[in-house]
Amino acid sequence: MHEGLPEGTLTLLFTDVEGSTDLTTRLGDEAAQRILRSHRQLVQRQVEQFGGQQIKGTGDGSMVAFTSARRAVECAIAIQRAVRTRNEDYPHEAIPVRIGINSGEVIREEGPDGRGDLFGATVTAAARIAAKASGDEILVAETVKGLLGAVKDLQFADRGRFRLKGFADRWHLYQVLWEREGDVSGPVLLRRTPFVGRQSEREQLRRCLEQAVRGQGSLVLLSGEPGVGKSRLAEQVAVEARDQEVLVLSGHCYEMEMLPYAPFVEILDTATRSMDRAALQVALGEGAGEVARMLPSLRKLFPDAPAPLDLPPEQERHYLFSNVLEFLERGGRERPLLLVIEDLHWADDSTLLLLQHLAQRANGMRVLVIGTYRDIELEGHYPLQRALEVLVSQRLAEQISLDCLAPAAVEAMLRALAGRPLPQQLFQLIMSETEGNPFFIEEVFKYLLEEKKLVDDSGQWRAEVIASELDVPEGVRLVIGRRLQRLSEDCHRLLTGAAVIGYNFTFDLLTSVSEMDTNTVLDCMDEAERAHLIVSGEIDSRFIFSHELIRQTLLADVSAARRQRLHLQIAEVMERAQSSAQQEIATDLSYHLSQAGDSADPRKRSRYLLLAGDRALSAAAFEDALRQYEGALSLQPKDDARMHAELRYKRGLALRSLARWEEALEDWWDALAKYEGLRDLEAVGQVSSDAARQLLWGGRYLEALELALRGLSRLGKVVSPHRCLLLGNAGLTLSVAGYYRAGAGMIREAVRLAEELGDDQLLARALVAKAVHHFSYGQTVEQAEAGRRAIELCKATGDLWDLTNALWVTLATADSLDESAALNEELESLAARLGNQGAFFFSSRAMAHRDLMLTGNISAFEEFAKQDVETCRKIGLVGLSQSYAYGGLAHFWLGR
Ligand SMILES: Nc1ncnc2c1ncn2[C@@H]1O[C@H](COP(=O)(O)OP(=O)(O)O)[C@@H](O)[C@H]1O
Ligand SMILES: [Mg+2]
Incomplete structure (x- = not known):
């Protein structure tokens, strides 16, 4: 083997993995072997x-x-650095390594296996020195230090005299301060504290993950005070999950108002970026158009994706959610998913609704969802409170509540932070100051380190630590405050700007807002990163604060006036930078403008609020849309009648979507009157036809008719899509109410108009109205003819909602029982997918008739008649008289 080694003086380096048996117990033999193998390779490379x-x-x-000797020490440092990087990357399998080095005479001999080996006291002592080190440490004998002489870039801490087994004299040992960097004396901070404690929680989460991988997904909620380690625990699970080929996607909720479904948008965005086009296409299936409601950028990737369906709001939201979940589900067939949704205490209503939906479906999916929230902040008005009640009462979520770390874990954490054990006194002090909150511990430790209160100039722990001398500020925010004060003025100012921008920020935006030159900004960012206040994020050169509490502390220190000015400045920069895609930044912009106070132009504010509202409405985030429109209305100068009309029309839509019909009607009538005053016929047509359609969907026939007739009276004989829709809807309502001639005339006109306009979608709708009209009067030949044409057209245009209606109305006129069965099959699956209760109802009637004819089972028909009455009442459909007629008929046949 080592024939190249000369006789005489050599330097020997021993490495030893700390806790390797522990590793085997914890991760199993196989995993431990794999880790140790990769560790050996790492050492070998160095x-x-x-x-x-x-x-x-x-x-x-x-x-x-x-x-x-010098190369031995340098090698030891390189090994420690490489080990540290690996441990940070794989914290759950972190293995601290101790290293001991000794120099002296050695004896070379052939070993029993014929291979050369080294022997002698020098060798034995080197092994014993390694055993004295604790994980992450390099200890060297005095001779090694002597051989090195005064080397400028190597620093040592005197560790005093040690007894080594088998040696009579005591050995003076020195620690190589390999973590020393820059001007900080003593231990230098690790980029990340190695993970400690939380055994039982990790076990529980591991179990959930295993089940999810097997197809039995679930939702787990992690709660606890800020800084207790919710995100870190989730991250820890994520590291383990990635090892099992699980795709990890995370999304955040923010304190400030954000896009609706913000965390899901982030998740979808990352998911689409992480898949290649083909995989993405498979996962999206036919749902690209729907998913794009939530993630509009998807449209750019798939410009040919179909437009989202035009559905009643209740079904619209449901259908959107289903499509998003199906996307995740199909994506998860390739690789199971771990979704981490952070800071749910700030979640908006729409995010929580989607989360509930996900929780309901998770059991059949390969997905584990981990949600985190601060429980101490729930007393306020957060929507999460309500959502939690539902999730808990329906057993849709498992809950893990995190307490502060136990003393043993705190000790391990501090030892890892310091790179060596802390004196008991210091440990006690930090434990009592922080009560074991890990974020607090880190901040206190950094603070003491920066203030040079932990170690003396030679890198030794200070002998006596007195609490009052250490002067640890009470409370985590005060500690952060002190640490912030240490920053250069530029850096502090820059971070304040960043904090006003938000939890994450881009370099470009920050530079523009700061009015500093790029180099200064770069220097400041370095400074902030070195102080562990910010870290660079994963996506497009974004930075994030290492913890939200840091941002909050920065914000608390800014005067209100300065904050407002900053918000205004940010809005201006954003507006200038992205004038082309206004809708995408509208939510952010309106947030900053609203925080800018009176200095922001109210017209501009309301314009962006309107855009943000539109964005929310198109994503079926009705609560958000309503809030944005209301904000805009409260700012709207009364002299701008057009804008006012638009806002009321749209607020009406949002209100109706939340089933607040009376207020919606008030808004629509007001909008209509305003547009009439402006003589804007296009808008009059739009509002009246849209409102009438919404009202019909909601079963409010009279109000629909009233609005439709008003619209028609204003539109006169104009040839327009709106008039076509109005005629169809008004005609249908009149006809069903018994006004045969008036209804028929309007519907005929609607069909003619649609043909004149050459619009197949309009024609399909007019034909559905025609078919229903004939259905109401038992004119089956005309009913069948209109229905069949409508089915064809709906299929061609992809208008699935109207297709369900075309299907049920045609079903009853089928020429054969087989045909009706075929139509019904199509109808049932589609109606279920879209949630069209009405279509279901009619399909059940058709099928009951069919069964009666085939079996002659009158009792079954009687049973159906009872059900029919119930359903009719429940969904508020016209046709209750028919239900009674069915019942009566059954009784007659049964001779009662
Ligand atoms: N178990 C742990 N081991 C080591 N460090 C931890 C642990 N838990 C939390 N930390 C550290 O404490 C800080 C705060 O944790 P974090 O998860 O962000 O808190 P939370 O999400 O509850 O506000 C982070 O820097 C994190 O790395
Ligand atoms: Mg967190």
């Missing part, structure tokens, strides 16, 4: 780089010889 010779390797350690 040894080769520094010209060392591996003498022998044990399972979890190795013995290496060097001809140069």
Whole structure:
């Protein structure tokens, strides 16, 4: 083996993995072997780089010889750094390594296996020195230090005298301060604290993950105070999940108003970015148009995706949710999913509705959803409170409530932070100040380190630590405040700007807002990163604050006036930067403008609120839309009648979608009157036809008729799509109410107009109206003819909602029982998918008739008649008289 080694003085380096048996118990033999193997490779690479010779390797350690003491120490540092990086990347399998180095005379001999080996007291002592080190440490004998002389870039801490087994004299050992960097004396912060504690919680989450991988997904909620470690625990699970080929996607809720479904938008965005086009297409299936409601950028990827369906709001939202979940489900067939949804205490209503939907479906999906929230902040008005009640009462979520860390975990954490054990006194002090909140611990530790209160100039722990001298500020925010004060003025100012922008921010936006030159901004960002206040995020050069509490502390320190000015500035920069895609930034912009106070132009504010409202409405986020429209209306100068009319029309739509019919009607009538005053016939047509359609969907026939007739009276003989729709809807309502001639005339006109306009979708709708009209009067030949044409047209235009209506109205006129069965099959699956109760109802009638004819089972028909009355009452459909007639008929046949 090592023939190249000369006789005489050598430097020996021993590595030893701390807790390798522990690793086996924890992760199993196979995993432990794999980890140790990759560890050996890591050591081997460094040894080769520094010209060392591996003498022998044990399972979890190795013995290496060097001809140069300096290279041995440098190699040791390189090993520790590489180990640290690996441990940070795989924290659940982190393995601290201790290293001992000794120099002296060695004896070379052939070992029993014929291979060369090294022996002697120097070798034994090196092994014993390694055993004295604790994880992450490099200890060297005094001789090593002596051989190195005064080397500028290597620093040592005197660790005092140690007894080594088998040696009479005590050995003076030194610690190589390999973590020393920059001007900080003593331990240097790890980029990330190695994960500690939380055994039982991790077990529980691991179980949930295993089940999810097997197809039995669930929702787990992690709650606890800020900084207690919710995000970190979720992240820890994510690391383990990735090892099992699980796709991890995370999304955040924010304190400020954001896009509706913000965390899901983030998740969908990351998901679409992480798939190639073909996989994406498979996952989207036919749902691209719907998913794009939530994630409009998808349209750019798939410009040919069908337009989203025109559905009644209740079904619209349901259908959108189903499509989003189906997308995730299909995506999950390739790889199971872990979704992490952060900070649910800030979630909006629409996000929570989607989450509930997801929780209901998760059991059959390969998905684990982890949601985090601060329980102490729930007393307020957060929508999460209500959602939790539902989730808990329906057993849709498992809950894990996190407490602060136990003393043993705190000790481990501090040891990892410091790179060596902390004196008991110091540990006690930090424990009592922070009560074991890990974020607080980190901040206090950083603070003490920065203030040079932990170690003296030689890197030794201060002998006596007195609480009052340490002067730990009470409360985590005060500690952060002190740490912020240490920053340069530029850096502090820049971070304040960043905090006003939000939890994450881009370099470009921040630079424009800061009015500093790029180099200064870069320097400041470096400074902030070094202080662990911000970290660079994963997506498009974004930065995020290391913790929301840091941002909140920065914000608390800004005067209201300055904050408002900053918000205004941010809005202006955003507006200038992105004038082309206004809708996409409308929500952010209106937020900043609204925070800018009176200095922001109210017209501009209401314009962006309107856009934000439109964005929300098109994503079926009705609550958000309503809030935005209301905000806009409250700002709207009364002299702008057109804008006012538009806002009321749209607020009406939002209100109706939330089943607040009376207020919606008030808005629509007002909008109509305003547009009439402006003589804007197009808008009059739009509002009246749209409102009438909504009212019909809601079963409010009289009000629909009233609005439709008003619209028609204003439109005169104009040839327009709106008039066509109005005629069809008004005609249908009149006809069903018994006004045969008036109804028939209007419907005929609607069909003619649609043909004149050459619009197949309009024609299909007019024909559905015609078919229903004939159905109401038992004119089956005409009913069948109009119905069949409508079916064809609806299929051609992709108008699925009207297709369900065309199907049920044609069903009853089928020429054969087989044909009716075929139509019904099509209808049932479509009606279920879209949630069309009415179509279901009619299909059940048709099928009851069919069964009666085939079986002659009158009792079954009587049973159906009873059900029919119930359903009719429940969904408020006309046709109750028929239900009674069915019942009566059954009784007659049964001779009662
Ligand atoms: N179990 C843990 N082991 C090590 N560090 C932790 C642990 N839990 C939390 N931390 C650290 O404490 C800080 C706050 O944790 P975080 O998960 O962000 O808190 P929360 O999400 O509850 O507000 C983070 O820097 C995190 O790395
Ligand atoms: Mg968190």
